[in-house]
Amino acid sequence: MTDTADPFFEAYNRDDIAYGETPAPGVQSIIDLTTSVETGERRALDLGAGAGRDSIALAKAGYRVTAVDLSEMGLERINQRAAMTGVGALVTTQAADVRHFDFETGKYDAIIATTVLDHIPANDAQIVWTKILNSLTQTGLLAIEVHSSEDPGSDLPPGCNSTAPKSETAGAVVNYFPPNKLASWATETSADLRILRYEERLEWDYTHGPEHMHGKVSLLAIRKGTSPQWYGQPRMFPRRPS
Numbered sequence: 188m189t190d191t192a193d194p195f196f197e198a199y200n201r202d203d204i205a206y207g208e209t210p211a212p213g214v215q216s217i218i219d220l221t222t223s224v225e226t227g228e229r230r231a232l233d234l235g236a237g238a239g240r241d242s243i244a245l246a247k248a249g250y251r252v253t254a255v256d257l258s259e260m261g262l263e264r265i266n267q268r269a270a271m272t273g274v275g276a277l278v279t280t281q282a283a284d285v286r287h288f289d290f291e292t293g294k295y296d297a298i299i300a301t302t303v304l305d306h307i308p309a310n311d312a313q314i315v316w317t318k319i320l321n322s323l324t325q326t327g328l329l330a331i332e333v334h335s336s337e338d339p340g341s342d343l344p345p346g347c348n349s350t351a352p353k354s355e356t357a358g359a360v361v362n363y364f365p366p367n368k369l370a371s372w373a374t375e376t377s378a379d380l381r382i383l384r385y386e387e388r389l390e391w392d393y394t395h396g397p398e399h400m401h402g403k404v405s406l407l408a409i410r411k412g413t414s415p416q417w418y419g420q421p422r423m424f425p426r427r428p429s
């Protein structure tokens with residue numbers, strides 16, 4: 188793929204690879220939750236995996252990861268990083284549009300979508316969301332992030348009225364989520380989810396390009412009826428050291 192066809196080519200082609208190496212907060216929570224209690228093989232699906240900060244962290248935690256993205260440069264970075272950190276055997280990359288990915292029923296213990304449902308039109312995002320739910324196991328965990336209508340790149344208020352600096356890749360976002368939209372999806376009875384954390388916020392981003400502001404929505408959820416030892420993050424009431 189050329190740099191003109193891939194809006195993320197430059198961001199992934201430079202030495203200082205976009206988005207850094209720290210996984211999204213929801214992904215770190217999934218790792219903390221599962222590595223403390225579960226054993227055996229766990230499978231994760233990382234949709235819009237980019238250059239792989241989430242995929243690599245999951246693989247290092249023992250997940251067998253399928254990383255899906257349209258960006259060949261991003262996938263190349265994932266393969267390089269996986270090899271460099273010794274988890275190459277746990278990471279499979281797939282160049283695909285998430286709208287055309289083959290979501291197998293009940294396959295994944297964790298599904299990650301860190302800012303990709305906002306890169307496709309709203310109707311498509313809802314269809315992919317339904318496929319995500321269908322592909323999650325009965326004890327599975329879900330970490331979703333999307334840009335909100337508070338983002339300075341948004342075509343909706345209040346973001347469209349913001350004078351804060353916007354992201355170098357804002358042009359690739361086509362579907363800014365209005366307040367409560369992701370929460371309403373997650374609380375539909377048919378979703379069969381229990382929300383562990385949900386947040387709509389503003390944040391400064393220093394992980395790529397000139398510093399800029401984002402409006403973000405984060406969802407961390409698990410299948411209803413499942414109760415791992417979740418003390419939240421940040422942990423407000425840590426156990427007293429014995």
Ligand SMILES: C[S@@+](CC[C@H](N)C(=O)[O-])C[C@H]1O[C@@H](n2cnc3c(N)ncnc32)[C@H](O)[C@@H]1O
Nearest residue numbers: 206235236237256257258284285301302303306
């Ligand atoms: C903002 S980046 C986030 C990358 C990564 N999830 C992270 O947080 O580091 C969005 C990514 O979604 C990918 N993307 C956009 N639309 C896509 C689609 N329809 N199918 C698959 N990937 C897509 C882009 O190539 C890009 O790598």
